[in-house]
Amino acid sequence: xxxxxxxxxxxxxxxxxxxxxxxxxxxxxxxxxxxxxxxxxxxxxxxxxxxxxxxxxxxxxxxxxxxxxxxxxxxxxxxxxxxxxxxxxxxxxxxxxxxxxxxxxxxxxxxxxxxxxxxxxxxxxxxxxxxxxxxxxxxxxxxxxxxxxxxxxxxxxxxxxxxxxxxxxxxxxxxxxxxxxxxxxxxxxxxxxxxxxxxxxxxxxxxxxxxxxxxxxxxxxxxxxxxxxxxxxxxxxxxxxxxxxxxxxxxxxxxxxxxxxxxxxxxxxxxxxxxxxxxxxxxxxxxxxxxxxxxxxxxxxxxxxxxxxxxxxxxxxxxxxxxxxxxxxxxxxxxxxxxxxxxxxxxxxxxxxxxxxxxxxxxxxxxxxxxxxxxxxxxxxxxxxxxxxxxxxxxxxxxxxxxxxxxxxxxxxxxxxxxxxxxxxxxxxxxxxxxxxxxxxxxxxxxxxxxxxxxxxxxxxxxxxxxxxxxxxxxxxxxxxxxxxxxxxxxxxxx
Amino acid sequence: xxxxxxxxxxxxxxxxxxxxxxxxxxxxxxxxxxxxxxxxxxxxxxxxxxxxxxxxxxxxxxxxxxxxxxxxxxxxxxxxxxxxxxxxxxxxxxxxxxxxxxxxxxxxxxxxxxxxxxxxxxxxxxxxxxxxxxxxxxxxxxxxxxxxxxxxxxxxxxxxxxxxxxxxxxxxxxxxxxxxxxxxxxxxxxxxxxxxxxxxxxxxxxxxxxxxxxxxxxxxxxxxxxxxxxxxxxxxxxxxxxxxxxxxxxxxxxxxxxxxxxxxxxxxxxxxxxxxxxxxxxxxxxxxxxxxxxxxxxxxxxxxxxxxxxxxxxx
Numbered sequence: 001x002x003x004x005x006x007x008x009x010x011x012x013x014x015x016x017x018x019x020x021x022x023x024x025x026x027x028x029x030x031x032x033x034x035x036x037x038x039x040x041x042x043x044x045x046x047x048x049x050x051x052x053x054x055x056x057x058x059x060x061x062x063x064x065x066x067x068x069x070x071x072x073x074x075x076x077x078x079x080x081x082x083x084x085x086x087x088x089x090x091x092x093x094x095x096x097x098x099x100x101x102x103x104x105x106x107x108x109x110x111x112x113x114x115x116x117x118x119x120x121x122x123x124x125x126x127x128x129x130x131x132x133x134x135x136x137x138x139x140x141x142x143x144x145x146x147x148x149x150x151x152x153x154x155x156x157x158x159x160x161x162x163x164x165x166x167x168x169x170x171x172x173x174x175x176x177x178x179x180x181x182x183x184x185x186x187x188x189x190x191x192x193x194x195x196x197x198x199x200x201x202x203x204x205x206x207x208x209x210x211x212x213x214x215x216x217x218x219x220x221x222x223x224x225x226x227x228x229x230x231x232x233x234x235x236x237x238x239x240x241x242x243x244x245x246x247x248x249x250x251x252x253x254x255x256x257x258x259x260x261x262x263x264x265x266x267x268x269x270x271x272x273x274x275x276x277x278x279x280x281x282x283x284x285x286x287x288x289x290x291x292x293x294x295x296x297x298x299x300x301x302x303x304x305x306x307x308x309x310x311x312x313x314x315x316x317x318x319x320x321x322x323x324x325x326x327x328x329x330x331x332x333x334x335x336x337x338x339x340x341x342x343x344x345x346x347x348x349x350x351x352x353x354x355x356x357x358x359x360x361x362x363x364x365x366x367x368x369x370x371x372x373x374x375x376x377x378x379x380x381x382x383x384x385x386x387x388x389x390x391x392x393x394x395x396x397x398x399x400x401x402x403x404x405x406x407x408x409x410x411x412x413x414x415x416x417x418x419x420x421x422x423x424x425x426x427x428x429x430x431x432x433x434x435x436x437x438x439x440x441x442x443x444x445x446x447x448x449x450x451x452x453x454x455x456x457x458x459x460x461x462x463x464x465x466x467x468x469x470x471x472x473x474x475x476x477x478x479x480x481x482x483x484x485x486x487x488x489x490x491x492x493x494x495x
Numbered sequence: 496x497x498x499x500x501x502x503x504x505x506x507x508x509x510x511x512x513x514x515x516x517x518x519x520x521x522x523x524x525x526x527x528x529x530x531x532x533x534x535x536x537x538x539x540x541x542x543x544x545x546x547x548x549x550x551x552x553x554x555x556x557x558x559x560x561x562x563x564x565x566x567x568x569x570x571x572x573x574x575x576x577x578x579x580x581x582x583x584x585x586x587x588x589x590x591x592x593x594x595x596x597x598x599x600x601x602x603x604x605x606x607x608x609x610x611x612x613x614x615x616x617x618x619x620x621x622x623x624x625x626x627x628x629x630x631x632x633x634x635x636x637x638x639x640x641x642x643x644x645x646x647x648x649x650x651x652x653x654x655x656x657x658x659x660x661x662x663x664x665x666x667x668x669x670x671x672x673x674x675x676x677x678x679x680x681x682x683x684x685x686x687x688x689x690x691x692x693x694x695x696x697x698x699x700x701x702x703x704x705x706x707x708x709x710x711x712x713x714x715x716x717x718x719x720x721x722x723x724x725x726x727x728x729x730x731x732x733x734x735x736x737x738x739x740x741x742x743x744x745x746x747x748x749x750x751x752x753x754x755x756x757x758x759x760x761x762x763x764x765x766x767x768x769x770x771x772x773x774x775x776x777x778x779x780x781x782x783x784x785x786x787x788x789x790x791x792x793x794x795x796x797x798x799x800x801x802x803x804x805x806x807x808x809x810x
Binding site for chain 1: 767
C-alpha cells in the first residue's frame with residue numbers, strides 16, 4: 001500500500017511538472033524576490049540600495065550606465081566629446097526618448113536632473129558625485145554641456161550611478177510613490193510591504209524588453225526565502241540570503257545558481273587613531289592573524305574571494321596583494337611582541353546586522369584570541385552602527401562591506417571613520433582625479449592599492465559574492481553586480 | 496451599570512495618556528538618527544542637516560511630542576520618515592491583512608478550543624481527557640514560528656496546496672485572500688487554542704463542583720443539560736479574559752509569523768520601521784496597538800458585566 005501511494009504521488013508530481021512546463025513555455029512575466037524593500041522610489045534622494053535594485057536601468061536611466069561586467073557604456077547619451085583640458089563634457093542625447101508619461105526627454109531634463117542633484121537643498125545621498133560640476137548648459141535640444149571645476153577622470157563613471165539618473169521636472173513631485181523614467185519598464189503598482197509591479201514600456205527608445213511584466217517581491221527572512229524558492233512562488237531570488245542552501249538548489253534540476261562578484265569589499269575596519277591600533281605593527285599582526293578562507297568557508301559557506309587590499313578582484317586594475325596579509329599566527333605573535341604587546345591587548349569589535357559581520361565576527365574574534373588579542377563583541381543595529389561607529393568613531397574594530405563601486409578614494413579622507421591619514425595617498429588620489437591617460441591611471445590605481453595594503457589600514461577580508469537562485473529556464477540575468485541593480489531588460493524565458 | 500462603565504472609561508483614558516508618554520520616551524531614547532540612516536555612509540553633513548530639517552527632527556523633543564499627540568487626536572498621524580507617505584494610510588492598508596489574520600486565527604482557536612475543552616471537562620479523568628491534555632501540552636510547547644515552517648514545508652513545498660507566503664490581496668476575491676492567510680492563521684491559532692482549551696476545561700471543572708450544579712443534578716437535570724445550561728455560562732468569564740488577551744496578542748504578536756510568511760501586515764511594518772529608525776511610524780503604530788489592546792480589555796470588561804449580573808450591581 002505505501003508503495004502504491006508513493007507511485008501515485010510521483011505520477012501526479014510528473015503531471016504537475018508537465019503542466020508547469022507547458023505554462024512556462026509561453027511565460028512572459030517574471031517574479032523576482034529581493035531581501036529588502038525600497039523605502040521609497042526616488043533613487044536620487046536616498047542611500048538605500050534597494051531602490052536601485054528595483055529601478056536602475058529598468059525604470060530609470062542616466063547619461064551613461066553600467067554594463068553587467070562593470071564597464072561604462074552609453075545610456076541616454078549616445079556619444080560625448082571631452083575638451084582637451086578635460087573640464088567640459090558635451091553629451092549628445094539619443095533622439096526620440098520619451099518619459100513614461102509621454103513627454104520627451106531632452107537637454108532641459110538633463111540640466112534639471114544634474115542641477116537638482118548638486119543644489120543646496122539637495123537630498124542626494126551621493127552628492128559628492130556632482131561636486132565638481134560648475135555649470136550645466138543646454139546647447140541644443142539634444143545637446144548638453146557640463147563644465148567641471150577641474151578635470152575628473154571618473155566623471156563618466158559618476159554619471160552611471162543610480163543617483164545620477166535623469167528625471168523630469170513635471171513628475172518630480174510624486175517620484176517617491178510614482179516614479180516616471182525613460183526605461184524599458186514602467187512602474188505600475190506598489191503594494192507596500194509586499195511587491196512592486198513593472199510593465200513593459202511599449203514606446204521604449206532602445207531594444208524593448210522581452211518580458212511583458214515583472215514583479216518584485218520582498219522576502220527578508222532566509223527561511224522564508226528558501227521556502228518561496230522551493231515552492232516556486234518566485235522565479236528568481238537575487239542576493240539569496242541563505243548561502244547554506246545553495247548546494248541544495250544546485251542539485252535540483254528545476255533551478256540554476258549563479259554566483260557573481262560584487263563591488264563589496266568586506267573589511268575588518270580598524271580605528272587607525274585608537275591605541276594600540278594606531279601602531280602599524282599591531283595592524284599588521286591582526287592582518288596575519290586572520291585566516292580569510294576560514295572566514296569565507298565558515299561565515300559565507302564558501303562564497304567569496306579573498307582580498308588583500310580595497311579593490312574589486314574582477315577589475316582589470318586589481319592587484320592580488322593577499323600575500324601581504326597571509327595567514328601566519330606565529331608572525332602575528334612576533335609582531336605583537338615587537339610592538340610591545342607580548343601579552344596581547346583588548347579592543348572592541350562592533351558588528352552590524354548582516355550575516356557576514358555577525359558570523360564573520362565570531363570567527364575573527366576566535367582567530368584574534370589565538371594570538372592574544374581579546375575582543376569585546378557587541379551587536380549593533382544599522383542605525384546604532386552609523387551613530388557609534390561611523391559618525392562617532394567610537395570603536396576599535398568593526399566588519400563592514402563597502403559596496404560602492406570604485407571607492408578606494410575613501411582612504412584619502414582623514415575624517416572617514418577608519419581615520420587613516422596619509423598625505424602621500426591623498427596626493428595620489430588628487431592627481432588621479434585629473435589624470436585621463438588610461439595607462440597612467442591604471443598604474444596610479446595599482447600604486448594606491450599597494451600603499452593601503454602595506455599600511456595595513458584595515459583587515460582586508462574578502463569580496464562579497466552575490467548568489468542568485470533562479471528557475472533553470474530563465475536567461476539573461478546579471479551574473480555580477482557592478483552596482484546594486486536587477487537589470488531585467490535582457491531577461492527572457494527559454495524554450 | 497453606568498457608574499461601572501464610567502469607571503472603566505476613566506481608567507482607559509489614564510492608561511492611554513501614560514502609554515503615549517512611555518512610548519515616545521522609549522522610542523526617542525533609542526540611539527540612531529533617522530536622517531543619517533536614510534542617507535547612508537557617503538552622505539555629506541549638509542545633506543543630513545537638510546533632511547533633518549525636512550523631517551522636522553530639528554525641533555525639540557517636547558515640541559515633537561506635543562505635535563505628535565495633537566496630530567493623533569485630530570486623526571492626523573503624520574508622514575512616515577522613510578516612506579514619506581501618510582501613516583494613517585499605511586496603517587489602514589496593513590490592517591486589511593493583520594485584522595483579518597487575527598480574527599481568522601482567533602476564530603480557529605475558539606473553534607478548536609471550545610469542543611475540546613468541553614469534551615475534556617465532560618470526560619474528566621478518563622482517557623479522552625488525558626489525550627486532550629497531552630495534545631494541548633504539546634500545542635503550548637511548540638513555538639508558533641517553528642510550527643509555521645513545518646506547515647510551509649508540508650503544504651507549500653511538498654504538497655503545493657498553498658503558496659509559501661505572501662498575501663494575494665482581497666481584490667481577486669475573498670477566498671484567495673483567505674487562502675493566503677490560512678497557513679499563518681493555523682500557525683497562530685494552534686498554540687492559542689491549546690491554552691484556551693485548557694482554561695475552558697479547568698473553568699468548567701471548577702463550576703461543575705459548585706453547589707448549584709449539584710442542586711441542578713439533584714433536581715433531575717441530565718449531566719449534559721447541566722453542562723450546557725449551567726456550567727458553560729459560568730465558566731465563560733475566565734475564557735473571555737483569555738480570548739481578550741489572545742486577540743491583543745494576535746494583533747500585536749504576529750510580527751514573527753508575518754516575517755515567516757512575508758505578509759504585509761502591521762507587525763512587519765513595525766519591524767521594518769524599527770530597523771529603519773522610522774520613529775514616528777513606530778510610535779504611532781505602537782500607540783494604536785496599545786489603544787486596541789486597551790479597547791479590547793474595555794469590551795471584555797463590558798462583556799463580564801453582561802455575563803455576570805453581580806458586576807453590574809456591585810459598581
